[in-house]
Amino acid sequence: MTLAHPGMSGKMAEVDDVNKPLFAGLSDVSIAEDIPVEGDITVPLSSNGDDEVSTLDEPVKDTIMRDLRAVGLKFVHVMYPKKSSALLRDWDLWGPLLLCVSLALMLQGGSADGESDSGPQFAEVFVIVWFGSIIITLNSKLLGGTISFFQSLCVLGYCILPLTVAMLACRLVLLGFSGLVSFIIRLVVVTASFCWSTFASTAFLADSQPANRKALVVYPVFLFYFVIGWMILTFSPSH
Template identity: 85%
Template sequence: MTDSRGAVCGDGAFPSGTLAFAGLSDVSISEDIPVEGDISVPVGSQNVDDVFSTLDEPVKDTILRDLRAVGKKFIHVMYPKQSSALLRDWDLWGPLLLCVTLALMLQGGSADSKEDGGPQFAEVFVIIWFGSVIITLNSKLLGGTISFFQSLCVLGYCILPLTVAMVVCRLVLLGFTGTISFIIRLIVVTASFSWSVFASTAFLADSQPANRKALVVYPIFLFYFVIGWMVLTFSPSQ
């Protein structure tokens, strides 16, 4: 901190009728008041170092801290009330985790079979990442104020309800067959799809000009609709 004490005194006795700036020439630092202070540079503050250094902490702590941050964001997606938390410190670990999980679970048959089956791992991966990149570019081009990776982060984290729906669908497919299984899956996927759209618009819609909100929300709707369709139509090959 720099702390300097001193005094600047003008004599204040302006001659009448002079210009406003004429008084500046009379400003003087009076000699008898010393200009002194001490400058301290924050070098030796041990506490700050201890908190923020990640060099000598165990690897386990680092990973756990990141995982905890990811988990906290999952909770934000499930309860999309505190809208700023997901935007403030973005990360792409959660989206990667969700995307890989979803793509792995959607992988039904083997890639070299001639069946015209569901999407392959790479196709899911490309749809999710390219889709969210295109939606982000779209909102940037329409004049949104959100940064690129913040938007990617939100779109990626909001896949969480659909990934949960995918797990539920897999379990349902183990237990039921036929129409009952389809109705249960339809309900689950519809609910999680609306949840995804609701959560992502709660985070993203505020960054847009009011007269263009619909233009930004529609691609998000389409994106989650397609993912929801992939989850719903998943059928394991026997």
């Protein structure tokens, strides 16, 4: 009977480990049949007892209709301006985008002096609306306003609604009237919509500004809607 030297057995074990395939142990790994492989992505309900329902399985039609109702409700708040947190609490940029595109399309190809290439183009109106809104928002933040950036953009964008309605009315007036009568009617409509937009925006933004700096915030808003109103008033369809 011969006894193996301890050092020799250790060397033999090292040789076996070297010759062993790197992933040899993976063949012994298996998944039990009673363990499900697929996952479940359901969203758990809140623990506070609210009747919140996950929208992951909601049809696309229901989602679109819910968003459209939310946009329509904000339009109602703008047309009937009062101190409300609806535009600030549930802000979105769908309404401002829709109004901006509609206004730009109605101003497309118009001119104030009869030249077909002198009117505001789509990109120009788009840049004026959004760049002006951003400048007013930055001015509000620098003056110490407590409103967030996108909340301010939401309010300023939604408050273009009276001016967009005025643009539609002016186009209808231009179809039936011309000359001084047409200008007087359009002047009254645009002036009323300009005052409405300015009043609505300040009604929503007033409480978020310091009391001693509200005039510095309202003045850029006044200029912003005045420029848009001037574009609407000077619009005339090109021939």
